[in-house]
Amino acid sequence: MTTVSTAATAATGTTAAELIADYRAAGSTLFASPRGTLLGEGTYFAVPPSGRRDGLADLARRVDAVLGVAEAAGHEVRTVLGAVPFAPDVPAQLVVPIRLRRSGPPTGPPAAPQPVVRVGAVCPVPSPDRYTEAVARAVRQIRAGDYTKVVLARALRADAPAFDPAPVVRALAGREPAGYVFGVDLGAGRTLFGASPELLVSRHGRRVVANPLAGSAARSADPVEDTRRAAALLESAKDRHEHLVVSEVVADALRPFCRDLNVPAEPSLVATATMWHLSSRITGTIADPSVSALALATALHPTPAVCGTPTAAARDAIAELEPFDRGFYAGMVGWVDADGDGEWAVTIRCATADRDSVDLFAGAGVVADSDPAAELAETTAKLGTMLTALGLTRGDSDVA
Numbered sequence: 001m002t003t004v005s006t007a008a009t010a011a012t013g014t015t016a017a018e019l020i021a022d023y024r025a026a027g028s029t030l031f032a033s034p035r036g037t038l039l040g041e042g043t044y045f046a047v048p049p050s051g052r053r054d055g056l057a058d059l060a061r062r063v064d065a066v067l068g069v070a071e072a073a074g075h076e077v078r079t080v081l082g083a084v085p086f087a088p089d090v091p092a093q094l095v096v097p098i099r100l101r102r103s104g105p106p107t108g109p110p111a112a113p114q115p116v117v118r119v120g121a122v123c124p125v126p127s128p129d130r131y132t133e134a135v136a137r138a139v140r141q142i143r144a145g146d147y148t149k150v151v152l153a154r155a156l157r158a159d160a161p162a163f164d165p166a167p168v169v170r171a172l173a174g175r176e177p178a179g180y181v182f183g184v185d186l187g188a189g190r191t192l193f194g195a196s197p198e199l200l201v202s203r204h205g206r207r208v209v210a211n212p213l214a215g216s217a218a219r220s221a222d223p224v225e226d227t228r229r230a231a232a233l234l235e236s237a238k239d240r241h242e243h244l245v246v247s248e249v250v251a252d253a254l255r256p257f258c259r260d261l262n263v264p265a266e267p268s269l270v271a272t273a274t275m276w277h278l279s280s281r282i283t284g285t286i287a288d289p290s291v292s293a294l295a296l297a298t299a300l301h302p303t304p305a306v307c308g309t310p311t312a313a314a315r316d317a318i319a320e321l322e323p324f325d326r327g328f329y330a331g332m333v334g335w336v337d338a339d340g341d342g343e344w345a346v347t348i349r350c351a352t353a354d355r356d357s358v359d360l361f362a363g364a365g366v367v368a369d370s371d372p373a374a375e376l377a378e379t380t381a382k383l384g385t386m387l388t389a390l391g392l393t394r395g396d397s398d399v400a
Contacts, residue, residue: 016103020173023183025165025191029081029097031335032173032181033343034105035202038335040081040097045070047080047094054088060295063094067338070096078338080294083184083192083347086302086326093186093328106177117168117390119358120159126323131379132372134321135364141317142368149245150308150317153363154379155324160358165191165351168389175273175389180345182333186352192328194350195385197272200300200332201254202343203293208258208284214246214305214365215239215278218381219271230269230276242365243267243278246304251282253300257291258284272349274384293342297332306330306346306363327352329361349385360386 016037023030029040047066050058063080070078075096082094126134131154138150169183176195183193199211217233220226233239244267251263261284270279286296307330308314318326328347336342351360362382364375 014103016106019101019103020170023166023169025183027185029185030169030183031081032106034178036105037103039101042098043095044075044098045096049091056088056298059298060292063294066096079335081335083328083333084331085328086330106173117160122156122158125155125157128376132376135366135372135375138317138321138366139370147313148309149304149365149367150314151306151363151365152321153361156360158358161356163353163355163358165193165353169193172389190352190354192352196345196348198346200344200346201296203296204341206286208286210250210282211279212246212250212303212305213277213279214243216378217276219274219276233276234269238369239278242367245309247280249304250300254284257286257296259287260285274381292336292340294336297344301332351386
């Protein structure tokens with residue numbers, strides 16, 4: 001087992017708030033979770049692209065090789081951070097940073113004020129009408145037996161001159177301390193950022209945790225109505241079935257790697273600032289300690305929560321019905337170290353940005369009894385996380 005030098009970490013007493021305040025979009029990666037906060041600065045070595053069409057197939061091997069290079073060179077940081085896209089044939093953005101600073105999890109509101117983001121024209125892609133048409137078409141295909149579920153997403157493309165993601169990431173870290181907040185430098189002036197509620201998988205020692213979410217409802221500012229919506233979600237036959245499919249697929253994918261696995265018999269509720277979700281926290285003990293958190297993550301990606309079932313047919317439907325390239329949306333974001341420990345979140349409630357524009361994404365699971373208008377409303381509610389972080393309202397952005 002490789003021991004990582006403590007010289008690569010921040011000095012004792014560094015807080016999550018300090019790391020978050022030091023985050024800059026260019027040249028650094030931030031990942032903050034309920035377990036802790038990591039800030040990688042600079043690039044010592046980037047994980048090279050795969051020579052295969054399915055880049056996931058050898059991703060864990062390539063990462064191990066890069067970590068081996070860092071160790072052989074005496075580099076103090078033995079951790080890879082970054083993001084993996086939705087499609088297996090698109091290169092990942094993963095690096096060993098020059099410097100890695102660590103602290104505890106975010107604990108409260110950010111010291112910085114709510115960012116003021118100047119946004120110009122906003123274009124929904126597809127339009128709300130076209131999105132509901134796509135959902136209706138997917139329902140027909142599902143009822144015809146083409147597949148059983150597909151997750152259809154939509155995007156908002158906004159003009160944002162001189163946009164800086166860093167203040168938005170800081171705001172998200174204060175607003176969603178129980179989530180997985182990230183900012184990843186994608187190169188060429190582009191940044192992936194967001195606050196995911198969903199843990200794909202983590203490994204710490206021999207303990208493995210996955211927390212699939214499927215089945216959602218928008219929250220309400222009225223406490224009574226908010227409670228009613230949560231109870232209705234927990235009792236919804238449609239949402240419970242959708243959740244069961246996802247949790248079973250995740251559990252089945254983990255079983256070959258674990259000597260024991262605990263799968264809750266019933267889903268529970270988890271809340272973000274904008275959404276209620278059905279949740280199952282799956283825990284286990286890994287059988288072979290050489291299987292890293294990243295190897296587990298690639299075995300799980302993509303789950304039915306962001307793609308559908310069966311996977312191949314759902315991917316084909318997404319390619320047919322979504323009029324944009326997902327890129328890193330619905331991929332995974334996180335870190336893995338030379339010991340195999342790490343955390344990977346599902347890349348949702350996110351956006352990509354350059355210096356002049358921002359693209360926001362949200363999706364909804366479509367099954368045989370889905371209502372197109374309800375799925376549109378669900379994506380609108382999910383976009384609320386990023387719209388709020390940008391200081392916008394749903395009316396401002398004309399998302400529905």
